[in-house]
Amino acid sequence: MIKFFKRKNKNTPGENDQQTKVEPDHAVQSGVIDQQQPGSSSSVQAGEQSNEHGLVTDQQLAAKPNEVKAQVVAPEIEVPPELLAQGVEAHQLGQQLAKTNDNFGKKMKQLFSLKKKIDEELFEELETTLLMADVGATATMDVIEKVRKSLKRSNLSDSDAVFDALQEQLTDLAKLVEQPLVIDESKQPFVILVVGVNGVGKTTTIAKLARKYKGMGKKVMLAAGDTFRAAAVEQLKTWGEREDIPVMAQKTGADSASVIFDAMTSAKARNIDVLIADTAGRLHTQANLMQELEKISRVIHKNDPSAPHETLIVIDGGTGQNAISQVREFNKANKLSGVVITKLDGTPKGGVLFNLAAEFGIPVRFIGVGEKSSDLKTYHAAEFVEAIIN
Ligand SMILES: Nc1nc2c(ncn2[C@@H]2O[C@H](COP(=O)(O)OP(=O)(O)OP(=O)(O)O)[C@@H](O)[C@H]2O)c(=O)[nH]1
Ligand SMILES: [Mg+2]
Numbered sequence: 001m002i003k004f005f006k007r008k009n010k011n012t013p014g015e016n017d018q019q020t021k022v023e024p025d026h027a028v029q030s031g032v033i034d035q036q037q038p039g040s041s042s043s044v045q046a047g048e049q050s051n052e053h054g055l056v057t058d059q060q061l062a063a064k065p066n067e068v069k070a071q072v073v074a075p076e077i078e079v080p081p082e083l084l085a086q087g088v089e090a091h092q093l094g095q096q097l098a099k100t101n102d103n104f105g106k107k108m109k110q111l112f113s114l115k116k117k118i119d120e121e122l123f124e125e126l127e128t129t130l131l132m133a134d135v136g137a138t139a140t141m142d143v144i145e146k147v148r149k150s151l152k153r154s155n156l157s158d159s160d161a162v163f164d165a166l167q168e169q170l171t172d173l174a175k176l177v178e179q180p181l182v183i184d185e186s187k188q189p190f191v192i193l194v195v196g197v198n199g200v201g202k203t204t205t206i207a208k209l210a211r212k213y214k215g216m217g218k219k220v221m222l223a224a225g226d227t228f229r230a231a232a233v234e235q236l237k238t239w240g241e242r243e244d245i246p247v248m249a250q251k252t253g254a255d256s257a258s259v260i261f262d263a264m265t266s267a268k269a270r271n272i273d274v275l276i277a278d279t280a281g282r283l284h285t286q287a288n289l290m291q292e293l294e295k296i297s298r299v300i301h302k303n304d305p306s307a308p309h310e311t312l313i314v315i316d317g318g319t320g321q322n323a324i325s326q327v328r329e330f331n332k333a334n335k336l337s338g339v340v341i342t343k344l345d346g347t348p349k350g351g352v353l354f355n356l357a358a359e360f361g362i363p364v365r366f367i368g369v370g371e372k373s374s375d376l377k378t379y380h381a382a383e384f385v386e387a388i389i390n
Helices: 024-029 058-063 065-073 081-096 098-103 105-114 120-132 137-154 159-175 202-215 230-243 256-269 287-303 322-333 352-359 381-389
Strands: 190-195 220-223 274-277 310-316 338-342 364-368 376-378
Touching: 081 098, 081 381, 098 105, 098 381, 105 120, 105 159, 105 381, 120 137, 120 159, 137 159, 137 352, 159 352, 159 381, 190 202, 190 287, 202 220, 202 230, 202 274, 202 310, 202 338, 202 364, 202 376, 220 230, 220 256, 256 274, 256 287, 287 322, 310 322, 322 352, 338 352, 352 364
Parallel strands: 190 274, 190 310, 220 274, 310 338, 338 364
Antiparallel strands: 364 376
């Protein structure tokens, strides 16, 4: 959890009667984040040289604004850069998932602030909130049951304890699918096949992944396996040009499996580390299109019996209950090894992740939080739960 530092205050007695609160955002913008646990010996002690709230007086601000500003933004504790980056990222994720947070964490906080006592009504409202955020019936019942048990065990009965128990249970569930994608360097190329229904964000996710792996120093190539739509190849090529990444493509209407097969051969010859293959969006209910996908996998397998090394299904975060049947049907056609949940920036229903976790347990590798190629985050369970609940 991010904690904000306390400013050393050089007030003389009597000066601090009119005070201006330092907004937490200032601290984040200036990169000042205290990761210390409360009470740890090196954290700044309130009241040591400061007034108890770490506040700036209006007189100070008026007399020496620059000096006071400098005091406000000066870090008091050296924070390792990697912790600082994590803190800033967690803060950003909270903003990106604000819609789900409004529908989830904020609603729960409202509920708990109105109801201090635990009763059946509170559990019913909690259940409704989880269902409304698309957590799904099975996961919702399971989480609530575990919250009840945990409260019984700890003998606690206030709403704060319910909130804490809820966060813990959701984090446990979210952790079931926390397993970041590791690129096995012995596979050259490491082949990632990307599948999913129409318009969920497959091609955009491929561009994001390509950028990510290129940024990690890997040689990346894309295969334009969506030969169905005229614009699809162009879309991938445009991303490739933007990110300076080669794209292997044939004309619209070509056989998708052979485009990917040829791309694999070319990637091997060029010592490519990661080959990411796009496929056309298809409804999981269309049997002939699902068979085509099975064929793609078989052909990839012929080129390299260990490939595809990762089959990612992309799910639109706002899909709701339909996400379950999408994963079920695509998993029948091609064994899925990972999930990417996209468009989480635009939906209040980010709870779909828990639904999928409880139903399938397939690792969630990444989450999409915007349209730019940098808007892809590696999925971390605790960070995700924190962002939607706190
Ligand atoms: N807000 C937001 N938009 C996204 C995200 N990912 C993709 N999009 C948008 O979703 C739309 C569809 O994205 P595509 O990548 O073309 O989806 P697709 O699955 O390849 O579509 P088809 O190939 O037609 O099946 C585009 O407008 C993207 O900009 C995301 O994480 N957040
Ligand atoms: Mg596409």
